[in-house]
Amino acid sequence: MSDQPLAGRTVVDLTTALAGPYATLLLAGLGATVIKVENPATGGDSSRNNAPYAGGDGLSLSRQGPDDMSVSMLARGRNKLSVTLNLKDERSHRVFADLVRDADILVENYSPGVTGRLGIDYAAVHALNPRLVYTSITGFGSQGGPGSGKAMDSIIQALSGVMLTAGEPDEGPVRFGLPVGDMLAPLFAVVGTLSALMQADQSGEGQHVDVSMLGALTSLVACEPFDAFAAVGMEQRTGAMVPRLAPFGILPTADGHLALSAPTDAFAHGVLRAIGRPDLTEDTRFHTRDQRVRNADEIHALIREWTSARTTEEALRLFTAEGVPAAEVRDPRDAVRDPLVRAREEVVPVIHPVHGTVEGLATTGIPIRFSAARAGFDRPAPALGEHNDEVYRNKLGYSADDIAELAAASVI
Amino acid sequence: MSDQPLAGRTVVDLTTALAGPYATLLLAGLGATVIKVENPATGGDSSRNNAPYAGGDGLSLSRQGPDDMSVSMLARGRNKLSVTLNLKDERSHRVFADLVRDADILVENYSPGVTGRLGIDYAAVHALNPRLVYTSITGFGSQGGPGSGKAMDSIIQALSGVMLTAGEPDEGPVRFGLPVGDMLAPLFAVVGTLSALMQADQSGEGQHVDVSMLGALTSLVACEPFDAFAAVGMEQRTGAMVPRLAPFGILPTADGHLALSAPTDAFAHGVLRAIGRPDLTEDTRFHTRDQRVRNADEIHALIREWTSARTTEEALRLFTAEGVPAAEVRDPRDAVRDPLVRAREEVVPVIHPVHGTVEGLATTGIPIRFSAARAGFDRPAPALGEHNDEVYRNKLGYSADDIAELAAASVI
Numbered sequence: 001m002s003d004q005p006l007a008g009r010t011v012v013d014l015t016t017a018l019a020g021p022y023a024t025l026l027l028a029g030l031g032a033t034v035i036k037v038e039n040p041a042t043g044g045d046s047s048r049n050n051a052p053y054a055g056g057d058g059l060s061l062s063r064q065g066p067d068d069m070s071v072s073m074l075a076r077g078r079n080k081l082s083v084t085l086n087l088k089d090e091r092s093h094r095v096f097a098d099l100v101r102d103a104d105i106l107v108e109n110y111s112p113g114v115t116g117r118l119g120i121d122y123a124a125v126h127a128l129n130p131r132l133v134y135t136s137i138t139g140f141g142s143q144g145g146p147g148s149g150k151a152m153d154s155i156i157q158a159l160s161g162v163m164l165t166a167g168e169p170d171e172g173p174v175r176f177g178l179p180v181g182d183m184l185a186p187l188f189a190v191v192g193t194l195s196a197l198m199q200a201d202q203s204g205e206g207q208h209v210d211v212s213m214l215g216a217l218t219s220l221v222a223c224e225p226f227d228a229f230a231a232v233g234m235e236q237r238t239g240a241m242v243p244r245l246a247p248f249g250i251l252p253t254a255d256g257h258l259a260l261s262a263p264t265d266a267f268a269h270g271v272l273r274a275i276g277r278p279d280l281t282e283d284t285r286f287h288t289r290d291q292r293v294r295n296a297d298e299i300h301a302l303i304r305e306w307t308s309a310r311t312t313e314e315a316l317r318l319f320t321a322e323g324v325p326a327a328e329v330r331d332p333r334d335a336v337r338d339p340l341v342r343a344r345e346e347v348v349p350v351i352h353p354v355h356g357t358v359e360g361l362a363t364t365g366i367p368i369r370f371s372a373a374r375a376g377f378d379r380p381a382p383a384l385g386e387h388n389d390e391v392y393r394n395k396l397g398y399s400a401d402d403i404a405e406l407a408a409a410s411v412i
Numbered sequence: 413m414s415d416q417p418l419a420g421r422t423v424v425d426l427t428t429a430l431a432g433p434y435a436t437l438l439l440a441g442l443g444a445t446v447i448k449v450e451n452p453a454t455g456g457d458s459s460r461n462n463a464p465y466a467g468g469d470g471l472s473l474s475r476q477g478p479d480d481m482s483v484s485m486l487a488r489g490r491n492k493l494s495v496t497l498n499l500k501d502e503r504s505h506r507v508f509a510d511l512v513r514d515a516d517i518l519v520e521n522y523s524p525g526v527t528g529r530l531g532i533d534y535a536a537v538h539a540l541n542p543r544l545v546y547t548s549i550t551g552f553g554s555q556g557g558p559g560s561g562k563a564m565d566s567i568i569q570a571l572s573g574v575m576l577t578a579g580e581p582d583e584g585p586v587r588f589g590l591p592v593g594d595m596l597a598p599l600f601a602v603v604g605t606l607s608a609l610m611q612a613d614q615s616g617e618g619q620h621v622d623v624s625m626l627g628a629l630t631s632l633v634a635c636e637p638f639d640a641f642a643a644v645g646m647e648q649r650t651g652a653m654v655p656r657l658a659p660f661g662i663l664p665t666a667d668g669h670l671a672l673s674a675p676t677d678a679f680a681h682g683v684l685r686a687i688g689r690p691d692l693t694e695d696t697r698f699h700t701r702d703q704r705v706r707n708a709d710e711i712h713a714l715i716r717e718w719t720s721a722r723t724t725e726e727a728l729r730l731f732t733a734e735g736v737p738a739a740e741v742r743d744p745r746d747a748v749r750d751p752l753v754r755a756r757e758e759v760v761p762v763i764h765p766v767h768g769t770v771e772g773l774a775t776t777g778i779p780i781r782f783s784a785a786r787a788g789f790d791r792p793a794p795a796l797g798e799h800n801d802e803v804y805r806n807k808l809g810y811s812a813d814d815i816a817e818l819a820a821a822s823v824i
Binding site for chain 2: 252
């Protein structure tokens with residue numbers, strides 16, 4: 001489909017779990033042909049065995065039937081072709097060579113050293129296809145990491161410093177429920193892959209793109225100058241409220257919470273009018289920002305008393321009427337139902353390949369709107385090896401006998 | 413410099429504050445020529461007036477001298493050329509047209525509707541340069557948003573659901589100190605921009621790329637199937653510990669905290685050996701995952717008692733010796749000093765254009781390593797309008813008189 005930005009580009013996808021598959025999901029949603037290579041000996045991508053599962057009878061904690069597919073795979077497998085190939089079997093080498101020879105991109109998230117042992121590291125693949133962009137996503141970088149070298153999301157969160165950017169100053173670290181340790185690296189990996197691809201389009205030479213989960217997340221943490229803030233006494237870890245921007249923070253309402261962001265005089269005065277205290281806009285405790293910062297606890301207490309006695313809806317209506325930035329703190333399950341986000345297809349329904357739309361379930365779209373291109377997902381996740389024929393026969397030109405022989409030998 | 417992935421590409425950068433400038437910072441670090449257009453009437457990008465400042469006497473809360481530059485600008489301005497141009501002045505139109513006529517990319521993060529009023533919206537620019545990729549970063553999308561329409565980071569965090577993915581189930585929402593509401597959209601904007609640029613390289617036609625802060629962050633939240641977890645009773649918001657993966661979570665030590673991630677039998681048994689209780693690996697309370705999940709509080713209490721009596725270093729040494737994934741929970745200020753992250757230039761020193769390296773300060777690098785390209789920053793942030801001559805005279809061919817006249821009229 002020529003109106004997709006990456007139409008005509010082929011990706012050999014050796015990734016499993018979350019970080020790698022999310023990178024190739026974005027490439028697939030942008031129109032690349034992603035060939036997901038899965039090991040038939042292990043049942044393919046480990047995400048196929050993540051609870052919960054969706055099938056004919058809805059959601060369940062364990063597989064109920066042969067059609068059941070993990071919700072992880074339903075999301076991450078979209079628009080990908082699945083082929084089986086056991087890269088640990090030497091007889092896979094010629095198949096692998098045929099796959100990468102005409103590809104534009106390879107993405108892998110093996111632990112460092114594994115691709116070397118399998119004979120499919122950058123040097124080996126570059127020899128087969130010098131034009132190919134070879135992207136690695138690892139915990140600490142291709143050179144390997146410290147300790148056990150295991151790079152689970154929470155390990156990366158801990159090391160990156162993010163866990164101590166949230167929470168009250170006297171409390172322990174905060175574990176994020178959104179796996180930011182896993183999910184930043186794939187975004188940078190896609191940026192790096194597309195950049196290298198543009199370079200290859202001009203030079204004819206591919207290269208190795210090496211992105212680390214720790215480096216990606218820490219680089220984002222480093223965008224906030226925590227050192228500089230500390231040096232001049234600007235406390236950053238202040239919990240729900242931010243005294244130096246008062247009125248600013250998260251406030252309880254009668255039926256939930258709202259976020260209020262009113263650091264300027266205009267916004268702050270709007271807040272005071274909204275809570276029925278226009279008299280306080282001229283008060284020497286609250287008139288200027290410096291005054292409000294000095295009396296932050298007092299102004300926050302006044303506002304909290306008012307919000308606590310009102311529903312979120314009512315409080316927001318009155319703040320909004322005064323032009324004050326404020327919003328409901330939504331549960332993730334409500335957030336993914338936002339009509340605007342749905343209309344823009346930033347979040348989309350989950351489609352089961354056999355049973356269709358999975359009621360009440362949503363997943364990520366491509367949060368980029370193009371005026372002259374299509375992006376997004378129109379094919380559901382594949383069964384393991386579903387596209388062996390399409391890829392091995394139609395793309396690589398293998399004969400039916402050849403394919404049957406590879407299958408009989410458990411190579412595919 | 414031909415070994416940079418985006419060498420030869422020119423970006424007209426109309427952004428201010430954080431989300432937009434971070435997008436163009438990434439493009440600059442990848443080798444694009446970024447021309448930052450700043451309004452001389454307002455003193456340029458608002459980030460120039462963010463405390464703290466760095467100068468000859470180090471860091472301070474307010475400007476101490478004419479050389480002082482905000483830490484925000486020192487970070488976000490790197491590798492960008494600064495020109496002044498007052499887009500509200502009609503006489504700026506021909507200058508703007510000259511700037512975009514040969515550019516490859518334009519990035520803007522005005523509120524919806526502003527570019528239309530200024531006569532520089534996508535339609536207007538497309539008419540001047542049909543090949544150009546025009547990227548907009550807004551709070552809710554180019555069509556505009558709800559409420560006050562103001563899209564501060566905390567407003568986006570609140571609406572996206574992230575604030576309720578962290579924290580204990582009986583506590584209020586958690587405000588992240590890392591501005592994820594601001595910082596995801598630029599990453600998707602760069603992905604979209606590069607994708608559209610590749611399409612334009614083939615078709616000769618640019619397009620509008622429209623990324624929303626709310627959509628970008630919500631799409632990431634939607635990668636975790638909170639609906640599905642809830643439907644099968646898998647609680648996601650469990651605070652520091654995750655009972656369904658026990659042993660898993662954040663544990664106090666004698667001098668800090670560590671993250672432990674040991675959901676498999678092998679890892680869990682390693683934990684029990686590390687804490688000197690190899691006998692418990694065969695215990696029917698802790699042998700299998702199901703048993704550990706049922707007795708999560710008990711196994712977590714056992715481990716917590718042990719970690720609390722040991723330094724982080726000692727506990728990690730013993731966990732690592734058993735191959736168990738565990739890591740120190742680091743403060744952001746320690747995290748950005750990680751020698752590996754520094755060696756990979758994922759975090760880099762801050763350089764002041766006059767006073768050189770700012771002692772003790774670090775900022776984001778480009779967290780992508782290319783084997784055959786250079787990425788990163790070799791030029792410090794510019795003063796306001798520092799490159800007027802370089803751009804207006806050398807690139808656009810304006811005469812000295814012409815430039816003097818524009819300056820005298822306060823157009824530049």
